Amino acid sequence: GSAINPYSREHPAEFIQTGISTIDGLNTLVRGQKLPLFSGAGLPHNEVALQIARQAKVLGSQEPFGVVFAAMGITHEEARVFMDDFERTGALRRAVLFLNLADDPAVERLITPRMALTAAEYLAYEVGMHILVILTDMTNYAEALRQIGAAREEVPGRRGYPGYTYTDLATMYERAGRIHGRKGSITQIPIMSIPDDDWTHPIADLTGYITEGQIAIARDLHRKGIYPPVDPLPSLSRLMDAGIGKDRTREDHKQVADQLYAAYAEGKDVRGLVAIVGKEALSDRDRKMLEFADRFEQEFIRQGSEEDRTIEQTLEIGWKLLATLDEAWLTKVDRKTLEKYHPAHRPAPPGTERKVPA
Incomplete structure (x- = not known):
């Protein structure tokens, strides 16, 4: 195959539910999108990839959905883990796997x-299916590209990678999308473990130019024991608006996402302030935002590796957290949405008292 002709492209649309709150709620994956996952050595990107492969689905549609999973340069142990997980969970029934081992020839890594x-x-x-393609690890692919380029005595570019690396990556990433007149679609999640967590590394840098956002696996969250350690602040889905809202997810989705993002960002800023002035010097708002950031990580970001949250569950967790803040601070949510979805404004079940989460 080849990259899709831009004239034939249909704009990506429709929500793909991964069951992971930080992706579904804040960095939504859209059918036909290419959304890379940036990670680092020792981080659980393969575990996240497997969870997405198990749980991903298209909502409210009878159209068939499947997963194509390609792993490059992996160890025999990793290959065994991948196969065991797909077989144990039954995900193999709707999946196609391509596994390239670290001791296989480098040229096979380019073909996989x-x-x-x-x-x-x-x-x-x-066939007319909606396919999610997961490619891990693109860093191993790029290393094979560099190795073969050196063997052919090609003129090296940045950090020894061939000068055509951008074009080579684009020929694969641009095969994702939707085509006018065809029922199916291809959505891509390329995964890369970035050396030294350096986002200016050529492979991460070039990938960012071609794709439509990124999901960031954060080392500081991983150190806290939080799984999946997806940091929503540096993460971004540029096509999120095309897949959310009324008749797709829920009408309050965009406003909840914006408010959660803003509140968490403010809470992390306060953490930096605490290191300088201490908690005693914080204002009431600062204390609340600091508490919000802690609870956000423990209740929204953290979830089990087998926990498949619906988009409704994700949004309800978001509202529960926002209810701990003063309504006047929720500037990203309009009054109509606040009165409809905020826990303090919802009618209590018969025979119970309405309680706002503490």
């Missing part, structure tokens, strides 16, 4: 993602 995308194109455009 292309074979996976060719299989995805057949399933999407010939």
Whole structure:
């Protein structure tokens, strides 16, 4: 296959539920999008990839959905973990797997993602399925590209990668999308473990130019024992608005996401302030925002590796957290939405007292 002709492209739309709150709620994956996952050495990106592969689904539709999973440069142990997980959970029934081991020839590492995308194109455009392609780890792919380029004595570019690395990556990433007149679609999640957590690394940098956002796996959250350690602040889904809202997820989705993002960002700023002036010097608002940030990480970001949250559950957790803040601070939510969804304004069940979460 080849990159989709821009003239034939249909704009990505429709929500894909991954069951992970930080993705579904704040950085929504949209059908036909390419949304990379930026990670680092020792972080649980493969666990997150497996959870997405198990749980991803298209809501309110009878259209068939499947997963194409391609792993490059992995160890025998990782390959065994991948296969065992797909078989144990039953995800193998709707999945196609391509596994390239670390001791396989480098040229096979270059072929693996292309074979996976060719299989995805057949399933999407010939069979009419909606396919989620997960590619891990693109850093291993790029290392193979550099290795073969050196063997062919090609002129190296940044950090020794071939000068055509951008074009090479684009020929794969641009195979994601939707085509006019075809029922199926291809959505991509390429995963890369960035050396030294350096987002200016050529592979992460070039990937960012081609794709439509990024999901960031954060080392500080991982150190706290929080799984999945997805940091919503540096994460971004540029096509989120095309997949959320009334008749897709829920009408309050955008406003809840904006308010959660703003409140968490303020809470993290307060953490930095505490390190300088101490908690005693904080205002009442600062204390509330600091508490919000802690609870947000423990209740919204943290979830079990087998926990598949619906978008309604994700939004309800968000509202529960926002209810701990003064309503006057919820500037991203309009009054009509506040009165409809805020726990303090909802009618209490018969025979019970209405309580706002503490």
